[in-house]
Amino acid sequence: MVGLIGIILSLALLMYLAYRGITVLVLAPFLACLAVVFAGDLPLLATYTQVFMNAAGRFVITYFPLFLLGALFGKLMDDSGSARTIAHWIVEKLGAERSILAVVLACAILTYGGVSLFVVAFAVYPIAVALFREAQIPKRLVPGAIALGSFTFTMTALPGTPAIQNLIPMPYFGTDAFAAPGLGILAGAIMLGGGTAWLNWRHHRARTAGEGYGVHHGDPQSVTRRPRSAGAMAVEQEEVAAPGIAIAILPIILVIVLNFVFTNYIIPTWETGYLAEPQYGSTTVDKVKGSWSIIIALVLSSVVVVALNWSIMRERVVTSVNEGSLGSLLPIFNTASEVGYGAVIASLAAFTIVRDFVINLSPDNPLISLAVAVNVLAGITGSASGGMSIALETLGRTYAEMGQAAGMNPEILHRVTSISSGGFDALPHNGAVITLLAICKLTHRQSYADIGMVAVVIPVTALIVIIVLATMFGSF
Template sequence: MLSIAAILLSLVLLMVLAYRGISVLILAPAMALLAVLLSPGAPLLASYTQVFMTGLGNFVALFFPLFLLGAIFGKLMEDSGAARVIAQRIVQWLGSRRAVLAIVLACAVLTYGGVSLFVVAFAVYPIAVELFRAVDVPKRLIPGTIALGAFTFTMTALPGTPAIQNAIPMPYFGTTPFAAPGLGLIAGVVMLGLGAAWLLWRARRASIAGEGYGHAPDAPDASAAVPRNVRPHAQGKGHDIAELGHVGGVAPPAHLPGFGQAIAPIVAVVVLNWLFSVQLLPRIDTGYLASPLYGATRLETVRGTWAIIAALTLSNLLLVLLAHRSLATLKATLDAGASAAVLPIFNTASQVGYGAVIASLAGFALIRDAVLGIAPGNPLISLSIAVNLLAGITGSASGGMSIALQTLGDTYLEMGRAAGIAPDLLHRVTAIATGGLDALPHNGAVITLLAICNLTHRQSYLDILVVAVLSPLAALALVVTLGTVFGSF
């Protein structure tokens, strides 16, 4: 019982202190070692060097290319003006009277293509201000509108998304980014439908009550761009908070690319991802992977990661080729993108190391058995609960998912096989489960979005709660139900 109390204390302190702005790079090892100190018989230094650092290092080795290439892609989209061009064109197509849907879809297209949600928020927010003011929709609805398009279905549900939330389960379950595409599409429609219905209802209610756009200041406060209590790690919803230093207040380039040039790299990411994962890689001879030199693994374990690496690499090259005239200094953009990748991955990797230490303690076995004991005949239910709770506690979708899979991934895979559940279904349920409780008020992406919009939790968090927490939870429940009845599709 003492070990369980130590684990719970360390989790609570991790959440509280991270919310108060202490770096996860410091907190994760500190809280892990605190749990070790309070657990009888656990070796302190060995837990740090042999367990924590091994877990951290393994995560970096697996996912650093994805973080690096994704951050560079987002930075190229931002600096070239491509993100702004896409958002403006979608708004033009849908018209000002569909302001809410136009902003949601603009955010969705950008994030589904791999653009960081922080880049999207800064690029789309000025457009949302102009549009909402023109049709007299309350400004307080802007954060919820951006959150629906950027925080939800494009990150966890839609098949093929290059988001890290869709990539992390692949090596654990031997899947691809297109795992359970039918269920993913259904979940995406549910999230979009429920979220849009809520926002449109709120807009109608405001109109009936005579509430207009309002008088809140529109320009993001530079001092609030990184609030004091923002968690340094916001990877739970995309890329890291460090990107704000490169995004906020950046003037658009003098020469903007055309819409075709802007959208082509995003289309390329999705199409190439599918081609590599489904068509090309399965046809090549990869027998050499069985050699200890290459990790004694199989293509199924690395196929998804290889596909995203190849797709992002080629799409980055295509973006540079098409938008080179819009990039003032390519070297500076690449350097900024590379720098923006470092802190996110080490923050997430530190959380993975924390999870590895917690899993090594005696008390974790009791917690694990309790979680696995929930609906023992259906591991999808306990998997959903475990991932969602850890994402909520850490305030990070990828962090919570990584801890869950690092400690219980093999167990759930075996339970799934025993229950006849396809790995693709485990992958999709895990990804969708990361979106929900992670968007509680202490989440760094939530706090940053409100700061960008110059609004408070009291003014706008209710809408974020509905579109980014309750709607994804409803979609998750539906996917678990459909997956249980019909299996993976």
């Protein structure tokens, strides 16, 4: 019982102190050790160096190329002006009368193409402000629109997305980024449709009540790259070097297409018998082709970004590469620390109580307990990737075996895990939520209700629908 109290206290402190702004690089090992102290039956230093660091190191070894290349590609898209071009193009095509949908789709296309949600938030925010001001939509709805497009369906549901939340499950279930494409597309449609409908309804209510954009000091006033056109934003033009839409969007299309082609048609034809040797991990091509495909896709697409925008980027290519590479370090070590934390918790005797409780929530349907485990841990840590990683580090093998025993396609486990990570993760203490509100210069009181609806309630609803359909019809 004392050990269980230690686990609960450790998790509660992790959630609270992370919300207070203390880095998980310090919190995770410290609170893991606190749980060990309560357990009283494990050597403290050995647990830290041999369990925590070992698990964190394995995570870095497996996923560092994906974090590195994803951050690098996003930085190149940002510095080349491609992200701005895509956002402006969508806004101009849809016009002020569809302002909310325009902002959501601008964010969605950029994040689905591998651009960091933080980069997207900074790039789209000035455009959203100008558009919402012209359409007299309350500014408090801007964070909800950006959240819907940036960290819901493109992060967890759509097949092929290079978001890390869609890549982490691959080695646990032997799948690739396109796992259960039909289920993923359906879940994405529910999130997009439901979230957009909610935000439009909120706008309608505000307009009926006579509420407009509002008075907000410090808003950006100059954001457009092109002269005004029909439906464009009524703000002053600012000349910024950026590519045309065809050049801007081509690298994003390449990421998705190359990932699919290498996964399904090219890598399976390679001679990879050497992977069975111990020096290559005694593995098979099916377990690594998902990672290999996205690595190749991001490398080639990053080269294409630079080549197509050489006239714009030649003065700062090295700077962009360096900054993008360095930008990958904090995210991966944050997540690796949470993985190490999960490994320590899983090593405690008291964890068997927690494990058995979660697994026995639905012994005949592992999807239900898997969804609960990932959602709860993502909510506690305030991190989709962190909560998912802890769940898979501690229970991934168990769920894979349960799925196999139930005759379940592992692609279903992959998609349910990924979608589950994007539910409770967006609770108020989530780092992305806090950063988004800071970018928008708004408070939780003003905007979190809409963020919570589009990034928590509706994604969890989509998850429930997917679990029901997967249980009835299997993977599709």
